[in-house]
Amino acid sequence: MSTMKMARRWSxxxxxxxxxxxxxxxxxxxxxxxxxxxxxxxxxxxxEQVAHETLHCHNQYAPAIGEAALRQAVSTLVHDKTGIQYCxxxxxxxxxxxTEAIYSVVNAxxxxxxxxxxxxxxxxxxxxxIANAGGILVPVRLHSPETPVGLAARGWSIDWSExxxxxxxxxxxxxxxxxxxxxxxxxxxxxLEKLCESVRENDAVLMCDEVYEYLVYQNPEQVLSPVQLxxxxxxxxxxxxxxxxxxxxxFKVGWVTASAELTRAVRLVHQAVVFCTNPATQRGLATMMSxxxxxxxYLSSLPEVYASKQEFLAENLVRAGFAVQRAQGSYFLMxxxxxxxxxxxxxxxxxxxxxxxxxxVAAIPPSVFYYGSxxxxxxxxxxxxxxxxxxxxxxxxxxLLNWTQSNxxxx
Ligand code: PMP
Ligand code: GLN
Numbered sequence: 001m002s003t004m005k006m007a008r009r010w011s012x013x014x015x016x017x018x019x020x021x022x023x024x025x026x027x028x029x030x031x032x033x034x035x036x037x038x039x040x041x042x043x044x045x046x047x048e049q050v051a052h053e054t055l056h057c058h059n060q061y062a063p064a065i066g067e068a069a070l071r072q073a074v075s076t077l078v079h080d081k082t083g084i085q086y087c088x089x090x091x092x093x094x095x096x097x098x099t100e101a102i103y104s105v106v107n108a109x110x111x112x113x114x115x116x117x118x119x120x121x122x123x124x125x126x127x128x129x130i131a132n133a134g135g136i137l138v139p140v141r142l143h144s145p146e147t148p149v150g151l152a153a154r155g156w157s158i159d160w161s162e163x164x165x166x167x168x169x170x171x172x173x174x175x176x177x178x179x180x181x182x183x184x185x186x187x188x189x190x191x192l193e194k195l196c197e198s199v200r201e202n203d204a205v206l207m208c209d210e211v212y213e214y215l216v217y218q219n220p221e222q223v224l225s226p227v228q229l230x231x232x233x234x235x236x237x238x239x240x241x242x243x244x245x246x247x248x249x250x251f252k253v254g255w256v257t258a259s260a261e262l263t264r265a266v267r268l269v270h271q272a273v274v275f276c277t278n279p280a281t282q283r284g285l286a287t288m289m290s291x292x293x294x295x296x297x298y299l300s301s302l303p304e305v306y307a308s309k310q311e312f313l314a315e316n317l318v319r320a321g322f323a324v325q326r327a328q329g330s331y332f333l334m335x336x337x338x339x340x341x342x343x344x345x346x347x348x349x350x351x352x353x354x355x356x357x358x359x360x361v362a363a364i365p366p367s368v369f370y371y372g373s374x375x376x377x378x379x380x381x382x383x384x385x386x387x388x389x390x391x392x393x394x395x396x397x398x399x400l401l402n403w404t405q406s407n408x409x410x411x
Pocket of ligand 1: 036096097098099100123177181209211241242243244249252253254
């Protein structure tokens with residue numbers, strides 16, 4: 001199609017980096033540590049219930065706001081996690097994955113010209129949704145661990161004077177993703193307190209993308225959702241999904257919890273975009289999630305499983321000459337390839353392509369996650385997904401080690 005015909009607000013976007021890297025990985029038969037999906041099935045109990053519902057439920061339009069049983073189960077789960085009670089009828093909405101939830105929430109609150117605070121690097125859906133709403137993406141940089149700000153905070157971090165400058169012009173929406181994709185950062189209580197204070201001062205909405213909420217590798221007592229901070233319930237729209245919670249990225253079932261007033265706006269957009277999500281998956285999930293002791297046992301098993309995967313990959317990346325910043329949460333760790341270029345410069349996109357072609361291991365270059373600002377000149381980092389079978393990770397490790405041994409540093 002001629003790009004002249006495409007609406008201008010879409011013209012700066014291309015095919016998603018996840019599609020691009022997955023295709024490139026397939027082309028070179030590379031191990032795909034790029035796209036964040038488990039290469040093993042989620043719990044069979046859920047699959048069996050979804051299969052049962054597929055055969056026996058109505059299989060016609062579900063209620064637009066979601067199947068009642070799933071809304072109830074989500075309400076119970078979110079209450080267990082946060083201590084906040086959301087009414088299943090008025091404050092819980094089932095969406096077609098977190099992706100649709102992001103789109104609906106942004107479009108529910110952002111008018112053309114409204115400013116939206118986003119922490120970069122950021123997940124790609126945010127920029128696309130903001131562009132479609134006609135909003136202005138106001139970036140606040142998370143400085144990488146080797147920079148002065150990152151060194152002081154011992155990880156990806158905000159420069160608070162930059163934050164103050166960004167919010168000085170006011171804003172309508174702030175988007176916070178914790179645990180954070182791609183950096184694996186979990187925002188601390190003191191960081192959240194400052195962000196929430198600014199949201200309240202601006203009478204803005206805080207969209208919390210918490211899809212990795214159960215993938216946490218530090219003391220869970222220290223991990224907070226902003227909605228748990230005093231006075232925040234009426235400002236927060238919280239998103240999660242079954243993709244990461246139950247390891248089914250193909251199901252595309254997500255949920256939004258928010259006050260009744262904010263929910264009304266989100267539901268209008270959701271109704272316009274998809275109207276509803278398929279009932280069999282919702283009902284199958286609801287059956288297992290309503291078995292709360294099963295759900296709790298399953299979710300509490302995740303950190304140990306994924307922490308050991310992360311550890312294995314991290315140790316092997318270090319052996320292969322990368323410097324690793326371990327994730328506090330999420331499916332991803334960040335690894336610096338600085339020593340492979342020995343102070344020289346190679347764009348992360350080029351290094352990622354080189355790694356696919358030569359080592360046959362695929363990762364994501366984080367520079368693609370900057371939308372409101374230029375990516376830093378030297379961003380010698382790659383994002384590696386560790387949500388993979390031990391076999392896949394062993395294969396990746398072997399290839400990375402062989403590649404490092406047979407190749408000198410690049411300049
Ligand atoms: N938000 C973040 C931060 C993600 O990494 C992803 C990818 N799982 C999504 C949202 C989209 O989630 P879903 O697959 O449920 O649409
Ligand atoms: N969230 C996944 C990731 O960050 C990918 C989602 C997608 O492919 N759109 O890797």
